[in-house]
Amino acid sequence: MTDITLKIREIAARLLENGQVQMFLGWEKGPEEHQTRPFIARRVEDVEKLVFNEYSIHNLANTLLKYRDGNEKIGIVAKGCDSRGIIRLLQDGQFQRERLYIVGVPCPGMKDPLQAVKNKSGFFPVAADSGLAAKCVNCIEPNPVIYDELIGEKETPRVQEGRFQQVQDIENMSVDERYRFFEDIFSRCIRCYACRQACVACNCRTCIFDEMKPQWVGRETSISDNFMYHLVRASHMAGRCVECGECERVCPVNIPLMLINQKLIKDVNTFFGPYEAGMAYTEGAKPPLSSYQENDPDNFL
Incomplete structure (x- = not known):
């Protein structure tokens, strides 16, 4: 993932230097190996802190909510689930597409930092390392579904038979x-x-x-x-x-x-359906149960 990290830094530096964005949202390395966490680069000098590694698990789309009332242009790194979260915000009218520069990164699957903490704490039985966080095992879309720039090769969905x-x-x-x-x-x-x-x-x-x-x-x-x-x-x-x-x-x-x-x-x-939430963005489109009409059936009332 080192190559992806370097490419993210290159893109972030370019966007900040050119004034295309006022902040760039990604991840930074914490003091411990498993403590990768969300990070905002506001200056070109900050981009050296950006990383993409096996613990870049947090859905960064959630962080955008802190800035929904501003007008800053924001660069953001988006895995498959992050990009679906971005579509969720766009469809809910919480953010405007023109404020975002989305750098898509296909996700090979992440490890869970919380499980790593439990394993190291001594208070819990050490869980067998499956190699992936539980939420990544049945991922139906590891690739970003909305982006302005894509880094890396697309991944194969990991969804197993018997999803439900x-x-x-x-x-x-x-x-x-x-x-x-x-x-x-x-x-x-x-x-x-x-x-x-x-x-x-x-x-x-x-x-x-x-x-x-x-x-x-x-x-x-x-x-x-x-x-x-x-x-x-x-x-x-x-x-x-x-x-x-x-x-x-x-x-x-x-x-x-x-x-x-x-x-x-x-x-x-x-x-x-057929319907999977956050898999495609069409301006003005709403997901099921998010649009209503006066003549909708109401026999259940």
Whole structure:
């Protein structure tokens, strides 16, 4: 990945020097091998800190939300999931395409820095190294789907057969079995909202769960409030989840959040598809369940 790092630095220096962008968003190396983290270069001198390595896992599209109200031109490195996240922001009207210069990088799959921390901590059993972060194992699109400049050779999607097998297994459960399954996993939730903070599709300026009048969920972590949080959040993801897997990766209690998202991905594709969120950008186009008409059927009300 050294060649890609050098090319990213070259492009970033050129864009900053020519004034095409006022900032360039990528990753920098931390003090430990696994501590690669998002980084913003604002001067040509800063570009030497930019890296692209096996721990460049964070979805950088989420960082763009901090700058949605500005007018700066921003350069950004985008893997497959990052680029799908960028499309999510464009479709949601959170960002303008003309403010972005997207440098696409095909992704060979990343390692999970959080798993590396656990392995080194001594507090957890050392997990076998599969070579890839869990979220990268079934990646359907490792290549950027929107970009102004592309670096490197395109990768082959790693999606396995039986992509929705676990979803189907749960669908085959009885109602009581499904309830007990979700009651067990949601009872672990401490409502830290890390999943919300890491999600590029959770881009509301005021989250429903931060509202106090009315207060939609209580502050305690009761099972009913946990159900409310996860089911409402999941419904907001329908047709909008770009499968970057960051929500599940950052969950401190290992709730299989992508299992819920995959159920919605499967159903949206069945009822409104074929459709995969964030795979193509057409100005003005909206994903399923994001456009409404007065004469829409409402027999379910």
